Amino acid sequence: MAAAEFHFFPVLPWELREMIWKLSVRPPLPGAHLFRVYNDSSPNHNNPDHETSNSRLAAPQCLPRNTRFSPAARAALPTSWTPNNPSTYLIDSGLWSACKKSLLVIEKEFQTPARRQKLWSPAEAESLRRKRGRFTLPETATYMVSDDSRRRRYFTVFPDQDLFILQPRDITALNWNLVWDSFPIYSLDAGVWRQEHWDWIQPWGPARCVEGKRPSHGPGIRPRVG
Amino acid sequence: MLKVSVRHTALEYDPAWDEVSRGPVCEFIADIVWKTSVTGSFSLWLIDYRIKRNSRYREPTAEGQTKDGLGDRPPKIFYASDRRFVELGNQQIGNWAGHSRMWDAGYELSDEDPCFFVNGADGFVQALRDKLDDRWNYEEHYWYDGMDVDWVAYGLLACEPL
Numbered sequence: 001m002a003a004a005e006f007h008f009f010p011v012l013p014w015e016l017r018e019m020i021w022k023l024s025v026r027p028p029l030p031g032a033h034l035f036r037v038y039n040d041s042s043p044n045h046n047n048p049d050h051e052t053s054n055s056r057l058a059a060p061q062c063l064p065r066n067t068r069f070s071p072a073a074r075a076a077l078p079t080s081w082t083p084n085n086p087s088t089y090l091i092d093s094g095l096w097s098a099c100k101k102s103l104l105v106i107e108k109e110f111q112t113p114a115r116r117q118k119l120w121s122p123a124e125a126e127s128l129r130r131k132r133g134r135f136t137l138p139e140t141a142t143y144m145v146s147d148d149s150r151r152r153r154y155f156t157v158f159p160d161q162d163l164f165i166l167q168p169r170d171i172t173a174l175n176w177n178l179v180w181d182s183f184p185i186y187s188l189d190a191g192v193w194r195q196e197h198w199d200w201i202q203p204w205g206p207a208r209c210v211e212g213k214r215p216s217h218g219p220g221i222r223p224r225v226g
Numbered sequence: 227m228l229k230v231s232v233r234h235t236a237l238e239y240d241p242a243w244d245e246v247s248r249g250p251v252c253e254f255i256a257d258i259v260w261k262t263s264v265t266g267s268f269s270l271w272l273i274d275y276r277i278k279r280n281s282r283y284r285e286p287t288a289e290g291q292t293k294d295g296l297g298d299r300p301p302k303i304f305y306a307s308d309r310r311f312v313e314l315g316n317q318q319i320g321n322w323a324g325h326s327r328m329w330d331a332g333y334e335l336s337d338e339d340p341c342f343f344v345n346g347a348d349g350f351v352q353a354l355r356d357k358l359d360d361r362w363n364y365e366e367h368y369w370y371d372g373m374d375v376d377w378v379a380y381g382l383l384a385c386e387p388l
Contacts, residue, residue, distance in 0.1 A: 029303075030303065031305060031306065032236075032304040032305065032311055034306075065308055065309065065387060066387065068275070069275035071238075074238075087306060088307060090307060091307055162234065162304065163271065163311060164234065164235050165235075166235060166236070166237060167238065168237075171237060171240070171254070172251075172253075174237075176261040
């Protein structure tokens with residue numbers, strides 16, 4: 001085989017593609033996720049689950065790496081999900097939407113309940129923890145937000161082990177109800193979607209999480225609700 | 227069946243809070259404690275981006291071990307894509323030139339005036355802990371007597387590039 005020969009990814013053997021997709025999944029370590037907190041004062045705000053809070057999580061403002069931090073410098077930056085954003089949720093975000101095969105790999109790696117179609121017993125959860133090295137039970141939840149009217153992004157977090165870094169505009173006015181709503185300490189057994197507690201929004205428009213549904217790639221994959 | 231989980235939330239430390247004896251920041255500290263102290267298993271971290279590892283630091287020998295730091299427990303570490311956030315233990319941070327502690331605060335503070343309520347990032351965290359102790363000791367303990375509730379924990383994180 002000539003060294004200069006270029007092989008398109010889709011024609012690589014499935015085993016090789018699977019290996020590449022697996023290497024793209026976040027490592028089994030506690031992650032860190034950044035979100036800006038802002039007040040949704042729009043008249044369209046209408047969420048019965050957040051009667052006491054109209055704060056929302058949104059795209060963060062991130063200084064370039066090795067830049068000296070100051071609140072003023074950060075506040076001058078544009079908000080964006082991608083530039084300079086070191087959040088763990090971006091590492092494997094693309095696997096949810098790249099293609100059907102990448103979706104299968106990330107679902108298998110995270111053992112999502114949507115794929116598994118049943119809850120985890122404590123013994124199964126402990127077995128998985130030892131086998132895969134993850135610190136917490138596979139209670140990953142995936143959230144869908146829209147960059148614009150056509151694109152969507154899927155986030156995966158491990159609420160039991162990850163760090164959520166909040167960037168409120170005025171830290172003295174941070175609405176802690178948002179924190180309690182978004183990060184409830186009481187959860188159902190492992191394997192249950194908890195995304196009903198989350199409500200993502202972009203600066204340029206609201207985007208609700210899709211409760212109990214997994215990313216769809218057309219008629220080839222049927223949504224399976226956990 | 228319900229289970230209780232730990233939640234880790236962080237705020238980015240503002241250097242303007244380094245030396246505070248009164249005013250909105252002090253009220254803010256009391257407010258944080260008031261709003262977070264009844265939440266159960268909840269950790270609130272402060273991230274001070276100025277803190278760096280001290281190149282002069284040397285691990286103590288077994289004989290020289292003290293009760294400073296985190297004891298036998300490894301530090302909590304959270305990994306982002308190109309950096310990580312590392313827990314700092316008590317007495318592990320130095321804020322004067324020439325110190326030999328594990329972490330360098332990245333700034334110097336005068337220790338001549340002990341009346342500051344907040345004195346640096348670690349002082350801010352300590353103020354949160356003290357305020358929390360006050361609350362449980364003198365105000366609210368009877369509410370939760372006998373209940374199996376884990377309290378909120380406050381801590382300090384440094385940011386290191388990977």
